[in-house]
Amino acid sequence: MGAEFSKPASSDCALSGGQGSTAAAAAAPSVARAPAAAAPASWALPAYFTSSASMYDAVTVLTLVGTVLAIQGLSTYLDPYSAQRKQAKAQAKLLRERLGRSLVLNEFEQLLASxxxxxxxxxxxxxxxxxxxxxxxxxxxxxxxxxxxxxxxxxxxxxxxxxxxxxxxxxxxxxxxxxxxxxxxxxxxxxxxxxxxxxxxxxxxxxxxxxxxxxxxxxxxxxxxxxxxxxxxxxxxxxxxxxxxxxxxxxxxxxxxxxxxxxxxxxxxxxxxxxxxxxxxxxxxxxxxxxVGLPGPDQRRDILSKALSRHEDEMRALREGGALAPGDGGVEAALLRDRPVDGLRGARPGEGALTALARATEGYSGSDLTEVCAQAAQDVLAEMWAAEEEEAAAGAGAAGAGRPEQAPPPGRAPRLRQLRAADVAAALELVKPSTARASRYRNRLAPDAAGGGDDGQQAAAAAAAASAALAAAFGPAGFGAAGGGAGGGAGGPGGSQVPLARLAALLQESALFAEGPGSGLPPAAGYGCNGGGNGSGAGGNGAGVGTA
Ligand SMILES: Nc1ncnc2c1ncn2[C@@H]1O[C@H](COP(=O)(O)OP(=O)(O)O)[C@@H](O)[C@H]1O
Ligand SMILES: [Mg+2]
CATH class of the missing domain: 3.40.50.300 (P-loop containing nucleotide triphosphate hydrolases)
Structure with missing residues (x-):
């Protein structure tokens, strides 16, 4: 084969055979003899690789690159935190800048710095x-x-x-x-x-x-x-x-x-x-x-008021910065000031809009209420965007070009209207309290005890008995008074795990998630604690559940 002509006599490198077997193998000998400059440009590369010194160089370079990559790979493998470490180092530098003082941090502290x-x-x-x-x-x-x-x-x-x-x-x-x-x-x-x-x-x-x-x-x-x-x-x-x-x-x-x-x-x-x-x-x-329980009506009004006031402030800043036209955006004054608003669904006569909304949001957490306001504000913005697209589509239709996403000319741009109490009321239809959603989901996963025949009836009776026991044990004392007893009494002898877990869930709903200072914490034994399934029942409060 022609390939053998190109193979350097002194070379024992396995790579060289492959390199020499080019399509133009027959011409190879002349290439090897001719000076590189005289050879056609496309042949220079095979010539380079077929010279033994260059081959040696290439192999050395490849070996070096391979070794570096292998070391990198190995160190990544050996150090599972290498990515975090890199990030942490950058963070530590940032931290130093932010702190205005330089700290000497060991590697674990650096990891934490982020x-x-x-x-x-x-x-x-x-x-x-x-x-x-x-x-x-x-x-x-x-x-x-x-x-x-x-x-x-x-x-x-x-x-x-x-x-x-x-x-x-x-x-x-x-x-x-x-x-x-x-x-x-x-x-x-x-x-x-x-x-x-x-x-x-x-x-x-x-x-x-x-x-x-x-x-x-x-x-x-x-x-x-x-x-x-x-x-x-x-x-x-x-x-x-x-x-x-x-x-x-x-x-x-x-x-x-x-x-x-x-x-x-x-x-x-x-x-x-x-x-x-x-x-x-x-x-x-x-x-x-x-x-930190679920908010009561006054607290809900406070949370809604804060979220809406912040929105109003931000809209004002946007107007002042020129991002919004004068008079655009903002929040309806009656809503901000908790004054009655005509036609607000569910509001009592003469009742302030915020008060009415707070009354309608029983079971909503602070996070849910913030979400309601965000949803309402988003809807107002979406309304403006929709109007914008319609205008643009109409304009484009008139001009004969189909580019509906194009913004309308300034001056004709739709205005961003105020956020109104009715928008918040409408958002309530979409945003439901998350704890209620979660418990409905849980009920679907673990069918209600009351529907489960004997076992279910037992559990229901146990729930009632334990509720009474808990009410007696806790009174209005709250968690502080429950002290060390909390958590004891998990899965006492004779207590079946499934009804107990269900019971804990029921109690959790009825007591923990109830608002106000009087809500005591149930020991809720066996309810999802890590390694807490075999408590001793020593605490007085634990006994209520353990014996139920
Ligand atoms: N009492 C509250 N007042 C105002 N906003 C609240 C309140 N509670 C929750 N939020 C809103 O919900 C979000 C999540 O709250 P977070 O503090 O993370 O709740 P938790 O830690 O109790 O789960 C907050 O970022 C905030 O926007
Ligand atoms: Mg949190």
């Missing part, structure tokens, strides 16, 4: 939060003042180390924690309970240590643990992994450690919607516990 918020970056303040007046006042006095560093010291004036916010989702727990950080001018280290144990499994201890060392370096700092139940649930369940247990124990030890003068202005804030799942030792460390 979860730190500077108070200047937090846009929400306590005043933006609707309702929750008592919680906000208490937080201002008991948490904000000490965090700002009051200076007064006495052994009985210990600053609080832990604040627990519990209640249904979307009621403003995260918002509250962020607002406290902003107002206390504190860094905000945001951690999610479930990620500590999943994302960091195996390194959870190092991670936990880094949480506290970083917070101490950033001091004053709030360590906010969202879904704290996922991380600090009752310990010692049969299925509990040793690594999980040790991470929890370490967390608590370090938490106690911030009692020392160093780290004196570090606070752990936790949020959960399943407080009964928390370990007793954890509950004890949360010196302040606040129920």
């Amino acid at each position: 979860s730190v918020l500077n108070p200047r970056e937090i846009s929400v303040s306590l005043d933006d939060i609707g309702g929750l007046a008592n919680v906000k006042r208490d937080l201002r006095l008991r948490v904000l003042r000490p965090l700002r560093g009051g200076g007064l010291r006495a052994s009985l004036w210990r600053p609080v180390r832990g604040v627990l916010l519990y209640g249904p989702p979307g009621t403003g727990k995260t918002m509250l924690a962020k607002a406290v950080a902003r107002e206390a001018d504190c860094f905000f280290l945001n951690i999610t309970g479930s990620t500590v144990l999943s994302k960091w499994f195996g390194d959870a201890n190092k991670f936990v240590r880094a949480i506290f060392t970083l917070a101490t370096k950033l001091e004053p700092c709030i360590i906010f643990v969202d879904e704290v139940d996922a991380f600090l649930a009752q310990r010692g369940g049969a299925s509990e992994h040793e690594a999980t247990l040790s991470a929890k124990t370490e967390f608590m030890q370090l938490w106690d450690g911030i009692e020392s003068p160093r780290g004196a202005r570090v606070l752990v804030m936790g949020a959960t919607n399943r407080p009964w799942c928390l370990d007793e030792a954890v509950l004890r460390r949360f010196g302040l516990q606040y129920e």
Whole structure:
């Protein structure tokens, strides 16, 4: 074969055979002899590759590139956090710039740095939060003042180390924690309970240590643990992994450690919607516990009013900036000022529009109400866009060109009308309370106990009995008084798991999600706590469920 002519005599490289077997093999010998410059341009490449020195170079380069790639691949494989590490390094640099002081961070602290918020970056303040007046006042006095560093010291004036916010989702727990950080001018280290144990499994201890060392370096700092139940649930369940247990124990030890003068202005804030799942030792460390329940009518009015006022302010800013025409956008004055509006569906005679809407939104959380306002505002905007497209289509039709997406000429542009109470009322049809949606969904998944024959009747009777027992046990005391008893008594002997879970759900709906200060927390044993299924029934409150 011609290929053999082109194969350099000295070469034992496997690559060379392939290179030489070109279509023009017969001409190859002359190419090899001729100087490269004399050869046609298209033949220069094969000639280059067939010379033994160049071949050697190419192989070396390929080998080097391969080695570099392999090392990179291997290091990525060996270091599962490499992407996070890269991001964290950039974050740490940013953090340094934002802090105005340079911190020496170890690698785990650097990984965490991406979860730190500077108070200047937090846009929400306590005043933006609707309702929750008592919680906000208490937080201002008991948490904000000490965090700002009051200076007064006495052994009985210990600053609080832990604040627990519990209640249904979307009621403003995260918002509250962020607002406290902003107002206390504190860094905000945001951690999610479930990620500590999943994302960091195996390194959870190092991670936990880094949480506290970083917070101490950033001091004053709030360590906010969202879904704290996922991380600090009752310990010692049969299925509990040793690594999980040790991470929890370490967390608590370090938490106690911030009692020392160093780290004196570090606070752990936790949020959960399943407080009964928390370990007793954890509950004890949360010196302040606040129920952040579903808003009552006045609180709902407050939340709606805040959301609409903010919209009004933003529209004014857009008008002033020239993005909106004068007089465009904004919110109907009667709605903002809670005055009666003619023809508002469901409103009583003489009733203010906000009050009527607040009355119509029973069961809506703060997040649902914000969503209602957003939906209404969006509808007004969509209406303008639709009119714009219609105009453009009409204009284009007249001109004979079909480009409906083209904006109409200025001056003829449709106006953005005001957001009216009727828009909010219409949005209520679309946005339903999320807890109600969730419980309807749950009922569909686990068919109602009442429909389930004997078992169902038992469960219904048990629910009634337990409700009565709970009412007696809790009274108007609320969670604080329930203390360490919460969570005990799960799955007591003779208690069947399914009706109990169902019962817990029923109780949860009837008690936890009820509004007002009198709502006690059910121990809701066995209801979705990690490793909490075999409680001892020791707590007085647990007994109510355990024996039902
Ligand atoms: N009390 C409230 N006042 C004003 N807005 C609220 C309130 N509660 C919830 N929201 C709105 O719902 C969103 C989600 O609230 P969030 O604090 O994350 O709830 P949680 O942490 O309790 O689940 C907030 O960003 C805010 O827009
Ligand atoms: Mg939250």
